[in-house]
Amino acid sequence: MSKYTNVVYPEDKGNAYPQKLCNYISERFFNTSEIKKSKILDIGCCKGTALHSFKRSGNFKLFGIDMRDEKVEGIEFKACNLEKEKIPFPTDFFDFIYSKSVLEHVANTDNFLSEALRVLKPGGRAVFLTPDWRSQYKCFWNDYTHVKPFTRKSLRDSLLIHGYNSVDCEYFYQLPFIWKYPFLKFIPQIISILPDSFKWKTSEQRNTKDRKLIRFSKEKMLLVSGRKAEYPVTDTARGYDNE
Numbered sequence: 330m331s332k333y334t335n336v337v338y339p340e341d342k343g344n345a346y347p348q349k350l351c352n353y354i355s356e357r358f359f360n361t362s363e364i365k366k367s368k369i370l371d372i373g374c375c376k377g378t379a380l381h382s383f384k385r386s387g388n389f390k391l392f393g394i395d396m397r398d399e400k401v402e403g404i405e406f407k408a409c410n411l412e413k414e415k416i417p418f419p420t421d422f423f424d425f426i427y428s429k430s431v432l433e434h435v436a437n438t439d440n441f442l443s444e445a446l447r448v449l450k451p452g453g454r455a456v457f458l459t460p461d462w463r464s465q466y467k468c469f470w471n472d473y474t475h476v477k478p479f480t481r482k483s484l485r486d487s488l489l490i491h492g493y494n495s496v497d498c499e500y501f502y503q504l505p506f507i508w509k510y511p512f513l514k515f516i517p518q519i520i521s522i523l524p525d526s527f528k529w530k531t532s533e534q535r536n537t538k539d540r541k542l543i544r545f546s547k548e549k550m551l552l553v554s555g556r557k558a559e560y561p562v563t564d565t566a567r568g569y570d571n572e
Contacts, residue, residue, distance in 0.1 A: 349505045351382035354427065358454055358554065359387070367424035368392060372411070372445065373431030377401040383427070392418065412437045416444040423448055426455040432484075433459050433469075436476045442491040449557040455493065459484065461500060461549040467525065468548065484553050493555030501552035503545040517546030 367389050371380050374393030383389050394409040407417045426445050435441050445455055462478040469478055485498035502517050528544045
């Protein structure tokens with residue numbers, strides 16, 4: 330896995346994007362009281378970059394799972410293969426589940442989504458990001474570990490089918506200025522018309538020296554969020570069982 334990371338995601342020192350993304354997710358999907366007490370799980374956490382970025386937004390308790398055994402300071406990490414295994418945490422355990430660029434690597438979407446919902450607390454929220462097939466079909470298979478493409482409809486429907494509530498799925502530009510000023514979406518929409526040859530300086534410089542404004546204007550992501558339903562309050566739960 331380390332060889333995969335070194336080739337596909339080479340080190341990019343000084344890259345502020347992960348922190349900006351986690352700040353945006355925190356501000357958008359958490360209120361202040363939730364941030365102070367939440368347990369957060371990152372599915373496919375790798376070396377915990379996103380989790381430590383979330384930590385700077387509040388006093389989260391950090392948990393992560395990934396394919397390989399990894400020791401990351403400040404994170405309770407467990408190895409898990411979501412193609413065939415259950416998430417190794419109790420039911421109704423997490424306030425928030427996050428996963429970026431992982432769903433497309435898992436063929437067993439049913440296990441991924443059902444297990445994420447199981448370990449989510451009632452009322453808890455899950456946020457997943459994955460490549461948008463419609464805008465990335467030309468480059469989707471450049472990563473040989475990709476196995477499952479999604480469209481906006483298929484991603485939204487998959488969460489609804491697996492029992493998530495309040496599901497919303499949107500196109501997502503990996504451009505922080507768009508998050509702050511949504512009315513500027515016309516800029517990447519215009520840029521997206523440029524030929525694909527404009528995305529990179531050279532094909533060999535695809536990762537760390539690419540023209541990110543052009544690339545991320547042409548290659549949209551999908552951002553989907555959903556909640557776990559609150560359990561109905563029964564007479565027993567209210568304490569009426571002895572009356």
